[in-house]
Amino acid sequence: MADPQKRKKPRFTVKVPIEIYVEGTEHPIRGATSDLSLDGCYVETMFNFPIGQFLELKLQLEGTLLILARVVTSDPLVGNGFQFVKILPEDLEELSAFLDNVATQEAAEGETKA
Numbered sequence: 001m002a003d004p005q006k007r008k009k010p011r012f013t014v015k016v017p018i019e020i021y022v023e024g025t026e027h028p029i030r031g032a033t034s035d036l037s038l039d040g041c042y043v044e045t046m047f048n049f050p051i052g053q054f055l056e057l058k059l060q061l062e063g064t065l066l067i068l069a070r071v072v073t074s075d076p077l078v079g080n081g082f083q084f085v086k087i088l089p090e091d092l093e094e095l096s097a098f099l100d101n102v103a104t105q106e107a108a109e110g111e112t113k114a
Contacts (some may be wrong), residue, residue, distance in 0.1 A: 011037040012102045017060040018043055028058070034079065036097040038096060040072070044079040057082065061098050 013035050019028035020043070033041040039061075049055065049071045059065040066088065073081030087095070 009037040009039050010053055010103075011035045011040075011042075012099060012106070015100055016090075019058040019060075020045075020047075021056040021058070035060075036099065038084075038092070038099060040069070040081065040083045042073070044082045046077050047080075048074045048076055049080055050074060054085065055082070059095070061094055063091075063094060065095060067091070097114075 011033050015032040015034065016036055017030070017032055018041070019030050021028050029043050029045060029047055031043050034044050035042045041057075051071050051074050053071045055069055055071065057065075057067040057069050059067060068086035069082035070085050071080055072083045
């Protein structure tokens with residue numbers, strides 16, 4: 001995964017269904033995020049993509065978010081890190097609300113453990 005010091009937005013360990021669309025193929029690669037932020041995600045998959053490749057992603061929250069992403073990490077037989085390049089404002093708003101909710105839940109869980 002990318003160096004946490006380089007990240008602009010916090011990432012959360014959360015599994016969200018995702019479809020990865022590769023140009024020239026009929027069917028998407030389905031999986032789930034292992035972490036997610038406003039500007040990227042990591043997906044554990046045995047399929048690897050070259051760094052720099054652009055892909056279309058469909059992220060399943062309440063609705064389906066359409067995202068153009070660039071591969072920023074490629075770990076053979078482990079997964080890929082994606083940087084979100086283009087996302088519609090309404091999809092970004094839905095993702096932001098989802099991550100705010102995740103952050104609130106994590107904070108509440110941390111308080112109950114303390």
